[in-house]
Amino acid sequence: MITIAFGQMLMSFNVASLPVALGGMVKSFNVPPTTVATAIVMYSMAVAGLVMLGAKLNQRYGAPRVFRAVVVVFGLAQVLMTFSPTATLMITAQGISGMAGAALVPSLVALIANEYRGRQQATALGALGSARAAAGVAAFLIGGILGTYIGWRPVFGILIVLSAIVVLLSFRLNPERGRPDVAIDTVGVVLAAVAVLLLSFGFNNLNRWGLGLALPGAPFTLLGLSPAPVMIVLGLAFGQIFLSWTHRRQEAGRTPLLALQVIDSPQERAAVYAMFSVVALEAALNFSVPLYIQIVQGRTPLATAIAMLPFNLSVFFAALLITRLYDRFTPRQIGRAGFILCSVALLWLAFVVFNDWSELPVLIGLVLFGIGQGSLVTLVFNVLVTASPKELAGDVGSLRGTTNNLAAAVGTAVAGALLVGLLSTAVLRSLAEHPTLPPALQSQVDLDNITFVSNDRLRGVMAATTATPEQVDEAVRVNTEARLRALKIGFLIMAALSLLSIIPAGRLPPYRPGEIPGSEPERAAGTEPAPAESPTGAIANPA
Structure with missing residues (x-):
């Protein structure tokens, strides 16, 4: 389990470190924040596009062997990432890491299906979700400290060492023969x-x-x-x-390429839709908060880590402990409650967020969202795995990888486009109504490419114009208000999307593990046949 968890942490630590390193990369490569977002999208895109191929490679050559090989490739990609002199090579390194992750994601699920059954399997899946969250916590803490006092490159250098450790540990995994008959x-x-x-x-x-x-x-x-x-x-x-x-x-x-049995039933399709929604919302939040803290407020990566720590810790514990509720509540009940909690948290953030992320109300909102997000990710993953036989574990893993990484790419990209679009609209409207900043002065600034910039950088740009000190101060004020308004509206839109996600959550299985699907009278009368046990040891999805 330690080996499998470390394999998950490799990927999660890499992705979570990118937003923390955002400010350092912007300075190091002299690129806009959206370029760092492109690196996140490149990684997610590579995993999502190739993970189904990765699942078949696992089936054909055996999960332990593929796991070991792709961890080596991932480590080499991190060497390129750590020493990349340009943003182009940095993005390339993330693309190679994504290609390795495309085979690593399904191998983790296949290894769990191979090693565990029943309640142990549900616990192992929860541990996998917790490993993902724990890597996020570590990335924000370690990345924040190193990024503040040393630089962003040593953060990714850690993954080189961790990759070597995982390769050594992988020799302790139970061997598994591949199936050469599996066609690609x-x-x-x-x-x-x-x-x-x-x-x-x-x-x-x-x-x-x-x-x-x-x-x-x-x-x-x-x-x-x-x-x-x-x-x-x-x-x-x-x-x-x-x-x-x-x-x-x-x-x-x-x-x-993908066994359609894993998405044939309405419940399984609902689980996929719910997974896409919650991961996209998490990606949007993980991009928005570091963007605001480092670029808008001009604070350090360590400040970002401290601000996001409550969120990451709540995701970690929720993913680990939610399995204790599976005997008391149905997946449908937990799914609806999870999305309601996420919606409430995002609405709360939209109304309480100001220019100080250390405020207690903001921390409460992040914790609430983390609890909902961690619970939902583990829940829908467990629904997919327990509804499919062991031999389709790789297909479930590929479906999870495609959904998670496409959602992460879409969530990050949409968050960037949404926030920048809202910012542009707010700035242009304020300038049009502002008497202190005349059109002659505005024409000296590139208003066709409005993006998130710190107040210090804006002052530097305005210094190259004919603006008076009073006009510079007024431009900074307009920029500050527009950025905060864009963030608040962005949270409101995210809350609306979370509320819509209650619809697929309402299609999740309506029974508890061990229950016979159907009505209570049928179960009481004993007229319904006993549920079949899936090869994973859990009650199979009746659909």
């Missing part, structure tokens, strides 16, 4: 990868290329339209083509 659906790999790439690129460039009409930053236009929304539509279309192709291949008796 090349067409399915291409369709899935293209769908994920189009969706990720589309969402990630909504702000730069335009939500509707093409902006000047768009690489090309389609009859004046931005290519970003077109990519999103095409990505959805390729996703549908992939599902149709997979259905035909499965009906023909050939091995599909």
Whole structure:
């Protein structure tokens, strides 16, 4: 379990460290914050696009062998990350890490299915979720301290050492023979990868290329339209083509890239939708808060770590302890309660957040969201695993990897586009109504590329214009108010999306583990057959 948990922590520590290192990378590479967001998206995009292929590699060659090999690749990618001289190489390193993660994600689920049964398996899945949260806590603490006093590079250097430790520990795993008869659906790999790439690129460039009409930053236009929304539509279309192709291949008796049994029932599809929602919301929060603390407030990575520590700790304990409630409440009840809690937390944050993240009301909001998020991620993952036989554990892992990482990419990209868009609207409206900042002065500043900047940087930009000291102070005030307003509205929109997610949560299984699906009268009369036990040792999803 230690080996499996460390494998999860490798990936989670890497992703969680990127927002903490945001300020340091902006200075080191002289790039805007959205470039660091691109690195997060690149990692998530690589995992989401190739994780189904990674699942088949695990089935064909055996999970322990694949696990060991990809951890080596991940460690080498972190070497490139640690010593990258340019932002391009940094993004490339994250892409390679994502390719390794694409095989690592399903191997973790396959190893758990191979080692544990029944209640132990549910506990192991909870431990896997806790390892993810624990890595987030460690990344924020270690990244905050090192980033403040030394720099961001040693943070990723730690992953080189941890990768070597995991490789050594992997030799203690139980051996597993691969299945050479497992075929790899090349067409399915291409369709899935293209769908994920189009969706990720589309969402990630909504702000730069335009939500509707093409902006000047768009690489090309389609009859004046931005290519970003077109990519999103095409990505959805390729996703549908992939599902149709997979259905035909499965009906023909050939091995599909993804066994559709893992998403055949309404409950399983609801679990996937719920997982996508909660991970996207987490990614949006994890991008928004460090952006605000480091860029808006100009505070240190350590301040970011301290501000996010309550959230990460609450995710850790919620993911670990939620399994204790599985005998008392149904997945449907827990799912609805989790999304209600997340919605309340985000609404609370929208009304109490100001320019001081150390305020107790803000900490309460982060803790509430962490409890809801940690509970939901573990819950929906457990629903998917226990509803499928052991031989499909790799497919469940690939489905989890695709959903989690596509959601993380979309959540990060949409948060960036949403906040920058809200900021631009607020700034332009304030300037249009402001008598102290005349159009002649505004024309000296690039208002076509408004983004989040610190007050010190804004003062430096204004110093190159004809602005008086009073006008500079007024521009800083406008910028400060606009940034806070953008963050508050962003939280409100996130809360609305969380409320909508209660709908798929209402389709989760309505029975407790060990219960016979169906009505109480049927169970009392004994007219309904006993539930079958899945190969994982848990009660199988009746659907």
